[in-house]
Amino acid sequence: MNPEPTAYWCALAWLPPGQAEPGVVVEVAGTRITAVRTNVPRPPASAVQLPGLTIPGLADVHSHAFHRALRGRTQDPLEGTDDGGGSGRTGTSGGTGTFWTWRDRMYEVAERLDPDSYYDLAVAVYAELALAGVTCVGEFHYLHHGPGGRRYDDPNAMADMLIAAARTAGVRICLLDACYLTGGIGAPLAGVQERFGDGDAERWASRVDALYERYAGADDVTIGAAVHSVRAVPAEQLPSVAAWAHARAAPLHVHVAEQPRENADCVAAYGMDPVRLLFDRGVLGPRATAVHATHLDDGGVGLLAQTGTTVCLCPTTERDLADGLGPAGALARAGATLVLGSDSHAVADLFAEARALEWGERLATGRRGHWSASALLTVCTEAGHRALGFPDTGVIEVGARADLVSVRLDSVRTAGTDPAHAAQAVVFAATAADVDSVVSGGVQVVAGSRHRRVDDVAGRLDAAVRAVW
Numbered sequence: 001m002n003p004e005p006t007a008y009w010c011a012l013a014w015l016p017p018g019q020a021e022p023g024v025v026v027e028v029a030g031t032r033i034t035a036v037r038t039n040v041p042r043p044p045a046s047a048v049q050l051p052g053l054t055i056p057g058l059a060d061v062h063s064h065a066f067h068r069a070l071r072g073r074t075q076d077p078l079e080g081t082d083d084g085g086g087s088g089r090t091g092t093s094g095g096t097g098t099f100w101t102w103r104d105r106m107y108e109v110a111e112r113l114d115p116d117s118y119y120d121l122a123v124a125v126y127a128e129l130a131l132a133g134v135t136c137v138g139e140f141h142y143l144h145h146g147p148g149g150r151r152y153d154d155p156n157a158m159a160d161m162l163i164a165a166a167r168t169a170g171v172r173i174c175l176l177d178a179c180y181l182t183g184g185i186g187a188p189l190a191g192v193q194e195r196f197g198d199g200d201a202e203r204w205a206s207r208v209d210a211l212y213e214r215y216a217g218a219d220d221v222t223i224g225a226a227v228h229s230v231r232a233v234p235a236e237q238l239p240s241v242a243a244w245a246h247a248r249a250a251p252l253h254v255h256v257a258e259q260p261r262e263n264a265d266c267v268a269a270y271g272m273d274p275v276r277l278l279f280d281r282g283v284l285g286p287r288a289t290a291v292h293a294t295h296l297d298d299g300g301v302g303l304l305a306q307t308g309t310t311v312c313l314c315p316t317t318e319r320d321l322a323d324g325l326g327p328a329g330a331l332a333r334a335g336a337t338l339v340l341g342s343d344s345h346a347v348a349d350l351f352a353e354a355r356a357l358e359w360g361e362r363l364a365t366g367r368r369g370h371w372s373a374s375a376l377l378t379v380c381t382e383a384g385h386r387a388l389g390f391p392d393t394g395v396i397e398v399g400a401r402a403d404l405v406s407v408r409l410d411s412v413r414t415a416g417t418d419p420a421h422a423a424q425a426v427v428f429a430a431t432a433a434d435v436d437s438v439v440s441g442g443v444q445v446v447a448g449s450r451h452r453r454v455d456d457v458a459g460r461l462d463a464a465v466r467a468v469w
Contacts, residue, residue, distance in 0.1 A: 004028075004443055008404060009043035010054035012422050015396055018374035020053060020422045028402040031219060031441040036398060048444070050406035050437050052414075053422040055377060056394045057135025057403025057440060058350045059384025061312045062253070062291050062341025064140055065122045065162065068461070069109045069468045071346055074102055075320060099259055099321045110143055111192040112468055115157045118143070121464040122165035125345065127454040128461060130169050132348050132432035133405040135440040137171055138312075138341065138388045140226055140253060140291070142178035142196045144207075149194035156211045163221055170438075170445030170453050174388035176253050177211060178226035179204045179233050179241045185269045201233070201240035212248065220441060222389035224251035227283060229258070230266050230274045238281035251287055251389045253312070254278060257300065258292040258323055275300035284309045289339070289387045294318060294326040301327055305334035310387045314343035315356035329361045329370055339384040349432040350380050358428075373423040402442040408434045 006028055013024035015036065025047060027035035043049045077097030113121070129137055139162050145151055154160065159175055166173035180196035181204075183189045189197045198204040208225065215221045225245040227233045233241065245252035256274050257263055266274045275296065278284050286308035293304065293311045304311055311331050318324065321344070332338060340353040354376040361370040371379070382394030393401040407426045409417045411434045417425040426434075438446035451457050 005046075005048045007044060007047040008050050008054075008439065009040065009047040010050045010404070010406065011052060012409075012419055013054045013396055014056075014374075014377060014423060018378070018423075020419055022419060024054070024396075026054075026396060026402070026404060028439075028442045031401055033396065033398055033400050033402050036396060050404065052406050052408040052410070052434075052436060053426055054396070054404050054406045055133075055426065056381040056396055056400075057385075057405055057438070058133045058380050059136045059138070059339070059388055059390075059394065060129055060134045060342050060350060061138045061289065061339045061384045061387050062140055062314055062343050063125075063129075063137050064344060065125045065165075066109055066113055066118065066143060067106060067343070068125045068128075068345040069121065069465045070105060070344065073469075074105050075346065077101065097322070099323060102321055107192045109468055110195065111147070113143060114146070115152065115161045117464070117467055118158055119161040119165050120460070121468065122162050123168050123454060124457060124460040124464045126166050126169035126171050127451050127457045128348050129342070130171050130438055130440070130445050131435060131449065131451055131457060132350065133407070133435040133438055134348075134350065135171055135403040135405070135438065136174065136385055136388055136390055136393065137166060138174045138176055138224075138251075138253070139166075140176045140178055142180045142226075142228055144177075144198070145195045147195065149189075149197060155207050156214070159211055163215070167220065168453065169451075170440050170443060172220045172390065172441065174222045174224050174251060174390070175211070176224045176226040176251065177204075177208045178228045179237070180228040181233055181237060182231070184231050185234075185265050196228075196232075201237040205240060205244045208244065212250075222251065224253065224389060226252070227254040227278075229255040229262065230277055231262055235270055235277060235281060238278065238283055242282040245287065246282075246285075249287065251289065251387065252283065252285075253289040253291055254283060256290045256293055257295045260295050263295055273297070273300060275303050279303050279307065291341070292318065292323065292326065293331070294324045296327055298330075301330045301334050301336075305331065305336040310337045310339055310383070312339045312341050312387065313353075313357060314341045315353050315360060316346050317343035319356075320344065320346045325360050325364055328357055329365065332370070337383050337387075338379055339387045340380055351427060351430050351432065354380050355428050373427040376427050377423060402439060404437070404439040405435060406437040408436050
């Protein structure tokens with residue numbers, strides 16, 4: 001195998017404090033950047049040339065890899081069997097075309113996967129993310145066990161397959177092992193949900209301890225914790241999950257306030273909304289990330305900001321599932337750090353997620369200009385990696401992890417861009433298809449928009465998804 005290049009020449013590079021500089025040489029040793037030289041008008045003979053604008057690697061903070069099998073099969077809620085009213089619509093679990101009816105289809109996929117088929121699907125999913133410029137993924141993992149809750153010989157077999165898949169695809173992973181104990185507040189797990197559960201938080205922690213020790217010291221893997229939601233983890237069990245994460249200084253993520261029904265059920269059961277409950281039980285804090293946070297009141301916004309809790313928005317999924325438009329602007333004004341995720345993989349495009357953040361706030365306020373292109377790139381890069389336990393990543397500077405993503409400025413979407421507006425063009429016009437090259441931890445995994453490790457990513461996706469269905 002040929003050695004990895006030790007220098008990259010960037011036609012333009014987005015450098016701190018957030019501006020595009022022409023003619024930048026980035027020198028690399030192992031996984032780290034050792035030098036950044038500017039004003040180099042011609043590429044050195046030994047350097048690999050990166051076209052367009054080179055930015056740090058993107059972080060997809062919230063992923064459910066197996067949801068990729070739903071793309072193109074659940075977006076049209078009018079398609080399907082008649083609901084009995086002659087509408088031609090599909091409807092179970094509380095209404096037509098809601099999050100809850102989508103969840104029924106998601107459970108169909110969860111029921112069918114085993115470690116081998118999950119590996120095949122996840123390799124293709126993570127390779128697609130790499131082609132889109134993602135160098136680190138936060139996998140919110142709750143598909144732990146076999147059908148009926150049967151334990152595999154290795155109870156972390158499914159997690160191992162996800163980590164192996166990320167390594168094959170050349171992306172780092174924060175495996176967020178989710179505690180999932182109930183099928184709703186006060187309701188037992190039922191059906192496919194039995195695959196998600198460990199019985200109680202103590203047994204969940206025992207299983208995750210083994211996973212944590214297995215990858216201790218790995219440079220490309222972090223093991224974090226997750227509370228699936230207040231629907232899935234009883235209030236008295238929340239402190240145990242939080243304590244596990246706090247003792248290891250590990251990331252701790254949680255779905256919160258995604259649906260009005262979740263909020264109403266929480267208030268009915270505990271006399272407080274999910275954000276207040278999580279605060280009272282010690283879940284929120286600087287290493288915590290609240291995912292979605294769509295239905296917050298002013299008090300919830302304030303608590304998330306005051307505790308230093310990061311908020312991960314997933315605009316495409318939140319629109320696709322009709323979850324609602326979250327208070328992104330209010331969170332930012334309160335001082336909360338925002339990051340982004342692909343969640344259900346309805347699309348795999350962090351540029352689309354970034355501009356949706358700004359455009360959603362424009363729709364909500366009737367005013368333009370809430371985040372600059374540079375600020376949105378920071379959301380996708382430095383802030384996202386920090387939320388996944390990689391705080392030394394997401395900037396092009398000496399000592400940082402060598403993650404570089406070059407985005408073409410001569411495609412039909414970006415042609416005509418001048419250097420002064422390159423960041424704007426990337427955030428507000430480019431798509432994942434414009435990513436030309438990706439260097440992840442010093443290794444070039446994408447060149448000329450082709451994955452160097454996973455042949456025929458589209459073909460592998462097609463085969464893996466068809467095998468699931």
